[in-house]
Each structure stands twice: as C-alpha cells, then as structure tokens.
Amino acid sequence: MTRLDLTRVPYVKALLVSRWPQLLVRAAALGGFIFAILAGLFGTPVGSRNFSIIVVWIAWWALLMLVAVPLLGRGWCSICPIPMPGEWLQQGAVLGPRSPSPGRGQRRRWPRALRNIWVQNGCFVLLALFSAVVLTQPLVTALVLAAFLLVAIGTGLAFERRAFCRHLCPVGGFIGLYSQLSPIELRVRDTSVCAGHTEKSCYTGSADGYGCPWNVFPATMTTNAYCGLCMECLRTCPLDNVIISVRPFGADLPGRRGTRMDEAYKALIMLGSAIVYAAVFLGPWGWLKATAYSVGSAAWWGYAVVFLTAVLGALPGLFYLAVRGGKQLSGSTLATGRAFARYASALVPLGLAAWIAFSLSFVFASASYLWPVLSDPMGWGWDVLGTAGTDWSPYFSGLVPGLQVVVLLGGLWWASAMTRRIAADGHARDQAARQALPVIIFHLLVTVGLLWLLVG
Amino acid sequence: MALPPVLRRPHRKWLLWGIAGLAIAVVPVSLPAARPAERHVRLEASSFAFAPAVIAVNRGDRVTLELVATDVVHGLYLDGYDLSVTADPGQPATLSFVADRPGTFRFRCSVTCGPLHPFMIGKLRVGSNGLLWRAVALSVLAAVAGAWSVRR
Numbered sequence: 032m033t034r035l036d037l038t039r040v041p042y043v044k045a046l047l048v049s050r051w052p053q054l055l056v057r058a059a060a061l062g063g064f065i066f067a068i069l070a071g072l073f074g075t076p077v078g079s080r081n082f083s084i085i086v087v088w089i090a091w092w093a094l095l096m097l098v099a100v101p102l103l104g105r106g107w108c109s110i111c112p113i114p115m116p117g118e119w120l121q122q123g124a125v126l127g128p129r130s131p132s133p134g135r136g137q138r139r140r141w142p143r144a145l146r147n148i149w150v151q152n153g154c155f156v157l158l159a160l161f162s163a164v165v166l167t168q169p170l171v172t173a174l175v176l177a178a179f180l181l182v183a184i185g186t187g188l189a190f191e192r193r194a195f196c197r198h199l200c201p202v203g204g205f206i207g208l209y210s211q212l213s214p215i216e217l218r219v220r221d222t223s224v225c226a227g228h229t230e231k232s233c234y235t236g237s238a239d240g241y242g243c244p245w246n247v248f249p250a251t252m253t254t255n256a257y258c259g260l261c262m263e264c265l266r267t268c269p270l271d272n273v274i275i276s277v278r279p280f281g282a283d284l285p286g287r288r289g290t291r292m293d294e295a296y297k298a299l300i301m302l303g304s305a306i307v308y309a310a311v312f313l314g315p316w317g318w319l320k321a322t323a324y325s326v327g328s329a330a331w332w333g334y335a336v337v338f339l340t341a342v343l344g345a346l347p348g349l350f351y352l353a354v355r356g357g358k359q360l361s362g363s364t365l366a367t368g369r370a371f372a373r374y375a376s377a378l379v380p381l382g383l384a385a386w387i388a389f390s391l392s393f394v395f396a397s398a399s400y401l402w403p404v405l406s407d408p409m410g411w412g413w414d415v416l417g418t419a420g421t422d423w424s425p426y427f428s429g430l431v432p433g434l435q436v437v438v439l440l441g442g443l444w445w446a447s448a449m450t451r452r453i454a455a456d457g458h459a460r461d462q463a464a465r466q467a468l469p470v471i472i473f474h475l476l477v478t479v480g481l482l483w484l485l486v487g
Numbered sequence: 488m489a490l491p492p493v494l495r496r497p498h499r500k501w502l503l504w505g506i507a508g509l510a511i512a513v514v515p516v517s518l519p520a521a522r523p524a525e526r527h528v529r530l531e532a533s534s535f536a537f538a539p540a541v542i543a544v545n546r547g548d549r550v551t552l553e554l555v556a557t558d559v560v561h562g563l564y565l566d567g568y569d570l571s572v573t574a575d576p577g578q579p580a581t582l583s584f585v586a587d588r589p590g591t592f593r594f595r596c597s598v599t600c601g602p603l604h605p606f607m608i609g610k611l612r613v614g615s616n617g618l619l620w621r622a623v624a625l626s627v628l629a630a631v632a633g634a635w636s637v638r639r
Contacts, residue, residue, distance in 0.1 A: 424576055
C-alpha cells in the first residue's frame with residue numbers, strides 16, 4: 032500500500048523532532064485548559080456565555096471530530112495538555128530527560144489485569160450518562176476537566192509512562208479507535224533494522240528522549256490505536272528508522288485479525304452513544320432532554336437504566352445476533368466470540384460517520400456563540416475583542432442535513448465493504464456473502480435509524 | 488443475466504452504481520399535492536421544549552406560528568427558511584410564511600433560555616420528507632455497493 036514518508040522532508044522532520052514547537056503548542060493548550068476550568072468555576076453559569084462550554088464542547092469538539100480525528104488520527108493526543116503536569120513531576124523535567132532523573136514518579140507498572148481499555152470504556156459510558164449536565168453546566172465541565180487533570184497527575188506519579196492516556200482517558204479511548212481510519216501513521220521504516228538494534232531506545236529511552244510513553248514498541252506496531260504521536264521514538268531512534276507517513280484512509284483495518292473484545296465493545300459503545308445522543312440532544316422530545324438532565328431524580332434513574340441497557344446490552348446483543356446469524360447462514364466454524372470481535376472492526380467507520388453527522392448539527396448551529404465568548408469569556412460584561420454583542424446565528428442550516436446524509440452514506444458503504452472483506456477471509460465467495468449479509472443489514476438498520484433521528 | 492461485454496469492465500459497473508445513485512438522489516418524484524390552506528399553530532415554548540414539538544403542514548400552506556413563551560423569553564429560528572421570531576412571557580409573537588420548501592426542518596430556540604437552550608428543538612414537516620426517503624434508498628444502494636466492491 033502506498034505511503035508518503037513525511038520525515039524525508041528535512042524541515043518536517045526537524046519540526047517533529049524538536050521539542051520546542053510541540054511544547055509551545057501544548058503549553059498554550061494547557062493555558063487554555065486551565066482557563067476553561069477557571070471560567071467554569073468562577074464565570075457565568077449561563078452556558079452559552081461561558082468559555083468552558085463554548086470553547087470545549089463546541090470549538091474543540093468540532094475541531095476534534097470534524098478535522099483532527101478523521102485526518103490526523105491521534106493528532107490531538109500529540110498536543111493534549113492533560114498529561115503534561117503529571118509528566119513533568121514524573122520525570123522531573125520539562126524539556127527532555129535528565130540523568131539521573133530527579134522525577135518523583137513511582138514508576139510502577141500498570142496492573143496486568145487492567146492493561147486493556149475496559150476502564151476507558153467504563154469512563155466514557157459514565158461521561159456519556161451525565162453528558163446532559165456536563166455539556167450544559169460550566170461548573171460541571173470545570174469539575175470534569177479538573178478531575179481529568181488531577182487523575183492524570185496522580186497516575187503520572189504512581190505509574191510509569193502515560194498510564195492515564197493509555198488506560199483511563201475516555202477521550203483518548205475513542206480517538207484511538209477512530210485513528211485507525213486516519214491517513215497519518217507512525218511506523219518503523221524497516222523492521223529488520225529494529226531487529227538488529229539491541230538497545231531498543233525507542234522503548235527504553237535515551238539521552239535524546241523518553242522511552243515510549245504509550246508503552247508501545249514501535250517495531251511491532253501495526254495500528255494507530257495506541258500510538259499517541261508524542262514523537263519520542265522519532266527523537267530516540269539513532270538509526271533514522273521511525274517515520275511519519277501519509278497513507279490511504281483506513282489502512283489499519285482491512286483484515287485486522289487481532290481485534291480484542293474490549294476494542295469491539297468500544298466500537299459498540301461509541302455507536303450506541305451516538306444514537307442516544309442524536310435522540311436526546313437533537314430530537315424534538317423535550318421530556319427526554321429534561322429526564323437526561325435531571326440527574327438523581329427517579330426519572331433520571333430510569334433513563335440511566337435505559338441508556339446503559341441500550342449501549343451495553345441491546346446494541347451489542349443485536350450485533351451478536353447478526354454475527355451469529357451470519358455464522359449459521361454460512362456454516363462457518365469460526366467461534367462466535369472471535370467473529371464478533373473481528374466484525375466489530377467494521378463498526379469503526381460506521382461509528383465515526385455517526386459522530387461526525389451528529390456533530391455537524393449542533394456545531395454549526397452553535398458556532399456563533401464563540402465570537403461573544405472570546406470577547407467576554409467569563410460572562411462578566413467584558414468586550415476584549417469587540418465581539419461581545421455578536422448575535423447568535425446558525426451557520427449552514429440549510430446544508431447540514433445534506434452533509435449528514437453524505438457522511439452517513441459514506442460510513443455505511445465503508446462498513447459494508449469492510450464486513451464483506453472480513454467475511455471473505457477464509458471462505459468461498461457464496462459462503463462469505465451469506466456470512467456478511469446479516470451484519471450488513473445491521474449496519475443498514477443503524478444508518479436508517481440515524482437518518483431518521485438526524486434528518487427525519 | 489450476464490452483462491453485455493461493454494459493461495463488464497469494473498469501472499463501467501461503478502458507472503452503473505453512480506447512475507443509480509444519481510437517479511435516486513435527483514430524479515423528481517411528483518406526489519399528489521393537497522390544496523394550499525391557511526394554518527394557524529399555537530406553539531408553546533417552555534424550558535426546554537416546544538409544544539407541539541412536531542408541526543406538519545402541506546407544501547404551499549400559508550403558516551402562521553403563534554409563539555407563546557410560557558416561562559422565560561424564548562425565540563424561534565426555522566432552519567432552511569432562515570426565519571425567526573422572539574416572544575416574551577405574556578406577549579405572544581407571530582411568524583407568517585408560505586411553506587414553499589418541502590422537507591423536514593428543525594426549528595430551535597434562538598434566545599438563551601437556560602442550560603438546555605442549544606438543544607431546544609422542534610420539527611416542521613412540509614409535505615413529504617424527500618431527503619429522508621432518498622437517503623434511505625441510497626443507504627440500501629450504499630450497503631449493496633459496499634459489499635459488491637470487495638466481492639471475491
């Protein structure tokens with residue numbers, strides 16, 4: 032498959048290897064992150080006039096889901112400010128490693144039983160369950176962001192590397208899932224070079240940089256899912272064998288045999304959450320929004336049960352039935368559990384399409400809140416940039432439904448193609464078609480459901 | 488039935504898919520239209536819902552929406568028509584227009600009214616939702632085309 036090695040361009044490689052550009056961007060992001068916390072804690076409680084709500088859940092989310100994830104994969108993770116303070120304390124350094132390290136990190140290994148993304152899955156489900164309050168209340172947003180920061184600092188001091196990013200961060204969980212589709216990847220140029228290199232400084236670290244903070248061994252990396260594009264291996268490899276490439280979209284997924292059950296569930300959780308979000312936030316049912324918002328009430332507990340059942344039980348259950356149906360139709364001898372995990376790869380493009388389609392609606396409808404908030408981030412009556420009086424006005428309201436349809440159709444096409452490809456692996460043509468059919472029907476029904484919710 | 492030789496090359500089959508998709512997307516479908524009528528709808532806005540949440544009218548109807556704010560100031564912005572109106576509590580406001588564009592259009596609160604304000608949404612259905620039906624048909628085509636594209 033064709034790759035374009037960006038590190039062959041000298042100034043690109045210099046930009047990526049140098050710590051300063053990344054540090055400056057991350058420092059700015061950290062400043063914005065802390066300001067968002069302060070705005071949420073001390074600013075106006077009116078969400079549409081508060082920096083924390085508008086910049087985090089409109090501007091940042093739009094850039095993340097509409098640009099960064101589809102085009103740059105884990106690009107956000109490469110500049111994410113959340114792990115920075117914890118790393119500084121862990122390593123005792125801001126720029127590059129110092130020897131001996133004066134850091135205060137305990138550097139314990141992450142517990143073996145938790146070396147998966149089940150905890151990340153749980154964290155995302157929790158966040159999604161409370162999202163009606165998180166997305167609309169500046170104080171709650173501030174507390175969530177502060178919690179992220181404190182947990183990242185705590186895990187940075189207790190455990191080695193970026194344990195928070197790799198095993199806990201709910202945002203990183205889905206960024207990793209969908210980064211498998213992106214046209215950017217970090218890989219080694221030649222694995223035989225790595226085989227002959229005994230120091231493995233990409234993983235162990237050197238005077239030039241840290242061992243992979245994401246606990247990934249670049250030489251054996253076959254997916255973007257767990258590489259945070261931190262560039263440490265680019266800095267530590269003495270053999271110029273680590274490269275950043277542009278590649279075809281979705282190159283990680285075709286025929287990927289190693290999908291685990293936690294990854295399969297992540298794909299289902301994300302898809303299910305997109306469906307629920309579309310119903311709750313973009314539907315015309317005010318009672319549903321009020322129920323999702325009234326945390327702690329009896330109605331909310333009912334909503335929580337329905338939400339958890341739908342996302343963790345019903346949708347995975349339907350998918351299981353589809354996979355099992357395909358097995359029975361085709362007479363395949365592949366274990367249902369393995370088939371479930373493998374076919375879940377096809378949910379990645381479907382899920383990303385669902386989230387993009389969902390995001391298009393509320394982002395363009397609410398983007399104009401950004402201008403007054405930039406002038407008056409706390410809602411205290413400032414007018415720093417002269418835009419505080421800008422009226423709300425939705426953007427592209429006539430175009431958004433058509434865009435949503437195009438995105439969902441693209442996701443469905445891709446999911447169907449992937450499903451057919453997975454079914455063809457080890458099966459004759461007719462058998463593969465029968466095996467894929469129920470799963471493709473599942474994709475179709477999910478897409479039609481989303482179409483009804485978003486443009487119906 | 489085997490395809491004629493001229494259509495057996497893969498790129499020509501993609502052309503067929505494309506033509507089918509285009510036909511579904513753009514070929515006009517004329518449905519019997521009801522005689523345009525005057526419609527007056529009393530629309531009550533409260534945090535954070537409109538009642539009725541879904542309004543159905545026929546294409547060509549002259550629609551008058553009477554927006555009644557029941558608790559705080561609410562506004563209404565109609566997607567696709569780019570129309571808006573604001574009502575204070577106790578002071579209903581009206582918005583009149585001809586529903587000349589078919590489809591389903593969201594209307595949303597245009598005046599900050601509380602935490603869930605950005606999600607205070609209703610729907611206006613003007614005639615048949617052609618976009619949805621075409622999208623469903625295209626979905627079937629996309630699913631089949633996706634599976635066909637990697638058949639082996």
